[in-house]
Amino acid sequence: MTPTSSARSPDTGDALIRAALRLFGEQGYDATSTREIAAAAGANVASISYHFGGKEGLRAACGDFIIGRMGSVMAAAFDIGDPGAPSGLTPQEASLRLVQICERMTQALNGEEGRLLAPFMLREITSPSSLIDTIYEGMIGPVHQRLCRLWADATGAPHDAPETLLRVFSLVGQIVYFALARRIVLKRMGWDDFGASEAATLTSVLRANVEAIIADATVR
């Protein structure tokens, strides 16, 4: 349906974002040149300024892309089974839900799209002047709050106690660590890649950890 004109564009902007996500994630923002991004996206250098107003605008677009994708993955994880029920879970139900969400997070971070998004996100989290505020308010903060309420339902601990917040962070932390230190883990395990069987082994270990930590924190 494109009229007649010279060049077509299924979506140059989208290709630029995907290329930038990968390269920013692998090498870092400053280590990646706009020429490199354009080449990887099969586009022209000037198209970055045209579509996003410059390199920094492309970075911001990557952040919005991440918040959208990861946000919907997390939203789906929270609503496993019953996309309606807001509250009133038994401790056993809440505990199971927590374990399931952790498994989904493990899968999401180690799946195909996660391996595109996670490195970029980790870099933004650790860099001082970056998208950290946007990503925190758009995704990390809300997700952590919901996890804390589930934690409270599961253990009987107050949802806003410092210990609760830190316990939930440590739950998430051990999952994120395996995305962060993938290269080291592969090397030590003698694994070539992170396939289905490796993922299954990791998932079972993390599930055991999560269940042990929840049980330990449960008010008896």
Place this chain on the structure above:
Amino acid sequence: MTPTSSARSPDTGDALIRAALRLFGEQGYDATSTREIAAAAGANVASISYHFGGKEGLRAACGDFIIGRMGSVMAAAFDIGDPGAPSGLTPQEASLRLVQICERMTQALNGEEGRLLAPFMLREITSPSSLIDTIYEGMIGPVHQRLCRLWADATGAPHDAPETLLRVFSLVGQIVYFALARRIVLKRMGWDDFGASEAATLTSVLRANVEAIIADATVR
């Protein structure tokens, strides 16, 4: 005892390494210019080439510095109490030792020097072409192996089973996470800084986690 000549140097090389560790850690290697490093160290741009042969040489020197410092911290942590006894610990002793080592790691990563070294190390771990091999073989690998043997003594599990290696990684991972995501944790907790009382709260949570995970993995 320095002869008579013009300029003195307590140690320009050392000042350059410390400045580079901080700036590389905060901003990343590529985002940091040699001029910036020299200014922060109170030295001249040309001194980097003179002392280290160039920017890449300075990066390698930072890696060696880290391996030396962190290595001795970890060595001390393993030898708490008895710097001689090689083996033959009861499960209870091994478990306690494991918990103590985790506490030392938490302190080391969140203490003054850890806050200088950890960001740099985390960046090197996540970057593709970097010092990851050097740091792995000089520190991470050996430390992980020793932790796995302690884990085996504590739980009765084989020291080289995949589950053992992954359990130990998850132990370390949750500790590293709080160094990685410090900014996010501070924001969510409503903390201004990471002082003594905050460190105490975190340490107690992590200790509880470690003990729960060890207990869960113990062969009964």
Place this chain on the structure above:
DNA sequence: GTCTATAAACAGATAGAC
């Protein structure tokens, strides 16, 4: 919308005076 050509700033490295 896409491209080429170019501008203006900045990078790391080094020669040579001191």
Place this chain on the structure above:
DNA sequence: GTCTATCTGTTTATAGAC
């Protein structure tokens, strides 16, 4: 050992043809 000055290559951004 330290400094200034400079060389060479690369960066992002943009003007203007198509």
